[in-house]
Amino acid sequence: MGIRRHLHQRYNLLHVGGINGQKYETEEFSYRTADGKCNHPGDDIIGSQGTFFGRNMLPANSRYGLLDPHPTVVANKLLARNKFVDNGKQFNMIACSWIQFMIHDWIDHMEDTQQVELKAPDKIADGCPLKSFKFYKTKKVSTGSSYMKTGSLNTRTPWWDGSVIYGNNEDGMRKVRAFKDGRLRIAGDGLLEHDEKGIPISGDVRNCWAGFSLLQALFVKEHNAVCDMLKENYPDFDDEKLYRHARLVTSAVLAKIHTIDWTVELLRTDTLLAGMRINWYGFLGKKIKDLFGHFGGPVLSGLVGLRRPRDHGVPYSLTEEFVSVYRMHSLLPEKLILRDIHSTASEYECPPVVEEVPMREMAGKDGERRLSEVGMKQMLVSMGHQACGAVKLWNYPSWMRNLVAHDINGEDRPDQVDMAAMEIYRDRERGVARYNEFRRNLLMIPISNWEDLTDDEEVIEALRDVYGNDVEKLDLLIGLHAEKKIKGFAISETAFFIFLLIASRRLEADRFFTTNFNSRTYTEKGLEWVNQTENLKDVIDRHFPGMTKKWMKCTSAFSVWDSEPNQTTYIPLYLRPAP
Numbered sequence: 054m055g056i057r058r059h060l061h062q063r064y065n066l067l068h069v070g071g072i073n074g075q076k077y078e079t080e081e082f083s084y085r086t087a088d089g090k091c092n093h094p095g096d097d098i099i100g101s102q103g104t105f106f107g108r109n110m111l112p113a114n115s116r117y118g119l120l121d122p123h124p125t126v127v128a129n130k131l132l133a134r135n136k137f138v139d140n141g142k143q144f145n146m147i148a149c150s151w152i153q154f155m156i157h158d159w160i161d162h163m164e165d166t167q168q169v170e171l172k173a174p175d176k177i178a179d180g181c182p183l184k185s186f187k188f189y190k191t192k193k194v195s196t197g198s199s200y201m202k203t204g205s206l207n208t209r210t211p212w213w214d215g216s217v218i219y220g221n222n223e224d225g226m227r228k229v230r231a232f233k234d235g236r237l238r239i240a241g242d243g244l245l246e247h248d249e250k251g252i253p254i255s256g257d258v259r260n261c262w263a264g265f266s267l268l269q270a271l272f273v274k275e276h277n278a279v280c281d282m283l284k285e286n287y288p289d290f291d292d293e294k295l296y297r298h299a300r301l302v303t304s305a306v307l308a309k310i311h312t313i314d315w316t317v318e319l320l321r322t323d324t325l326l327a328g329m330r331i332n333w334y335g336f337l338g339k340k341i342k343d344l345f346g347h348f349g350g351p352v353l354s355g356l357v358g359l360r361r362p363r364d365h366g367v368p369y370s371l372t373e374e375f376v377s378v379y380r381m382h383s384l385l386p387e388k389l390i391l392r393d394i395h396s397t398a399s400e401y402e403c404p405p406v407v408e409e410v411p412m413r414e415m416a417g418k419d420g421e422r423r424l425s426e427v428g429m430k431q432m433l434v435s436m437g438h439q440a441c442g443a444v445k446l447w448n449y450p451s452w453m454r455n456l457v458a459h460d461i462n463g464e465d466r467p468d469q470v471d472m473a474a475m476e477i478y479r480d481r482e483r484g485v486a487r488y489n490e491f492r493r494n495l496l497m498i499p500i501s502n503w504e505d506l507t508d509d510e511e512v513i514e515a516l517r518d519v520y521g522n523d524v525e526k527l528d529l530l531i532g533l534h535a536e537k538k539i540k541g542f543a544i545s546e547t548a549f550f551i552f553l554l555i556a557s558r559r560l561e562a563d564r565f566f567t568t569n570f571n572s573r574t575y576t577e578k579g580l581e582w583v584n585q586t587e588n589l590k591d592v593i594d595r596h597f598p599g600m601t602k603k604w605m606k607c608t609s610a611f612s613v614w615d616s617e618p619n620q621t622t623y624i625p626l627y628l629r630p631a632p
């Protein structure tokens with residue numbers, strides 16, 4: 054994996070746009086700014102809101118048109134859910150909401166003011182939830198460079214800076230702050246506050262649903278708890294100082310949970326468990342790093358705490374291809390299963406079902422209302438016990454094929470969209486390579502026939518129906534969903550190679566996870582908080598004492614809660630044989 058990551062760092066990082074920021078005094082900005090400016094040590098603009106998406110490969114060299122084959126045909130024949138298929142016990146609804154929570158920290162494409170209309174071809178129109186629908190094009194912006202003439206802009210800050218709760222600019226940040234003791238606004242029931250239109254008050258409110266707002270509220274609680282701890286230890290800190298330090302700490306907790314808890318459950322193998330822990334703690338592990346600090350480079354002590362950020366000569370951004378491999382809406386089910394947390398079920402037993410609520414009712418403003426009736430505790434325990442969907446063909450949520458999408462302010466759009474068809478269109482519109490070209494560009498062996506992709510006869514027949522025998526035409530999203538998976542992986546290997554590169558980059562390119570990951574910047578107690586929080590369970594335990602003890606049998610809060618815990622094995626991690 055190390056060699057592969059090295060090759061991708063060398064060949065799969067492309068900068069889009071000019072570099073027109075300025076030098077600044079890093080010492081004056083020892084905190085995360087509202088819009089992501091002043092993180093890169095030599096340039097104030099890199100990684101800030103509104104900068105270009107980078108690329109992992111050149112734009113597609115495709116001879117196929119935007120409608121070849123028609124996106125609604127692809128959606129109908131290959132994505133539409135026949136019957137909900139879940140992920141088994143590996144990944145629950147908290148894990149599904151978590152990744153949306155992270156996506157809304159990192160990426161969103163700026164839209165154009167011009168719309169496109171997709172009309173389903175006559176022969177399939179009757180089988181489509183929407184026979185035609187309109188949506189805004191992705192805004193194409195001139196880069197001012199002759200190398201890649203246009204690109205698209207990220208409306209969120211790509212740093213791992215918690216912008217999903219803190220906002221992506223000064224206005225967003227002002228909205229969420231209480232301006233007292235560093236704290237963020239939160240309602241009396243522990244959930245997010247809402248404005249007069251019923252839209253939640255949070256860092257990012259677009260396409261929200263109850264599970265997503267629940268995580269936002271949980272981490273607002275976490276931020277506020279960090280503020281209280283800091284105030285107790287450093288009584289002379291004012292509101293601003295408390296806020297800045299608590300943001301650093303909470304963002305690091307988010308990044309750590311994602312790295313050594315969520316990802317480890319997504320790619321459940323010993324190799325990845327070792328790999329992700331090495332990214333955070335290094336080969337020598339937590340105990341040594343806690344004792345001696347960071348020494349001996351990234352392999353021995355991990356990426357976190359490196360002396361200087363590393364961008365491999367390419368300014369930090371998240372990439373078009375990264376967005377595409379994270380198109381995982383099939384994680385979402387048709388219904389949310391609410392459970393009775395007042396039942397007398399014995400320890401670890403799955404609490405009885407009280408109601409199965411259609412996901413549509415859990416989304417947007419309706420979802421916010423439902424969540425306030427249900428409350429945080431019941432929602433967390435319910436999501437913990439429900440498996441999320443599997444990332445595979447014919448598992449795209451039906452309710453998303455006729456979806457009221459939000460604009461950037463969280464307001465309902467007047468036109469409904471077929472998300473499945475739109476996602477196929479989006480990758481093509483943004484010049485993301487189709488599956489085979491994508492693999493070649495990632496130094497992977499391309500497929501020569503459908504049998505190289507999958508053993509499933511039914512899938513092969515459907516692929517042939519849509520793409521004939523032209524494997525080059527296969528859309529990336531379809532290839533990623535059809536690909537045979539490595540045992541333990543909830544996603545494809547092709548998607549994983551982009552993760553391998555970008556997951557490391559989010560840590561190693563960030564000044565606040567490298568040069569400034571120290572007690573001077575975080576405070577001693579703040580750094581201790583990060584070092585002592587190992588996973589999501591620790592955060593849940595902090596805010597809901599007794600909950601995991603009563604309801605969670607498994608090891609990680611991201612697996613289905615009544616599943617068996619990881620077995621104790623006496624063979625040291627690095628010596629375990631590959632399965």
Ligand code: HEM
Pocket residue numbers: 149150152153156160161162188260261262376377379380381382384385416458459475476479
């Ligand atoms: C109720 C839950 C969700 C809703 C209503 C929702 C809705 C949407 C909508 C409307 C878009 C914009 C589509 C476009 O204009 O191109 C979008 C984009 C996206 N969503 Fe979701 N989504 C949800 C959950 C998730 C989850 C669980 C993931 C998992 C990874 C995810 C990943 C993405 C990604 C990667 C994009 C592309 C962002 C971009 O174009 O920059 N979403 N989603």
